[in-house]
Amino acid sequence: xxxxxxxxxxxxxxxxxFRFFTHQQAQKLGLVGYVKNLDNGDVEIVAQGDSxxxxxxxxxxxxxxxxxxxxxxxxxxxxxxxxxLTSFKVRY
Numbered sequence: 830x831x832x833x834x835x836x837x838x839x840x841x842x843x844x845x846x847f848r849f850f851t852h853q854q855a856q857k858l859g860l861v862g863y864v865k866n867l868d869n870g871d872v873e874i875v876a877q878g879d880s881x882x883x884x885x886x887x888x889x890x891x892x893x894x895x896x897x898x899x900x901x902x903x904x905x906x907x908x909x910x911x912x913x914l915t916s917f918k919v920r921y
Contacts (some may be wrong), residue, residue, distance in 0.1 A: 832878075832879070833875065833907070833911065834875075834887075834905055834906065835875050836874040836887070836906075838874065838904075840900045845895065846895055848864045848872065850895035856917050858885050860883070861876075861877045861915060862877050864918075864920070865920035877911065
């Protein structure tokens with residue numbers, strides 16, 4: 830069963846390659862969605878896939894994500910599946 834989550838990550842997550850490494854991780858896991866910087870310094874991730882894929886992404890983030898990042902807070906919410914998502918992208 831496909832599900833979608835929206836994640837907001839806070840800390841030192843901009844200017845450290847966070848989007849690039851998150852994109853790589855999501856593609857490796859076979860997820861669709863996007864990652865983008867927010868104006869307040871946070872990063873937003875929308876990820877869609879099965880429960881195992883989603884769990885692996887959230888575990889990676891909870892373990893610190895990219896080595897260059899310093900995550901201070903992760904907020905995860907369930908959201909409605911978007912049929913128009915066909916790949917995982919970096920949004921600007």
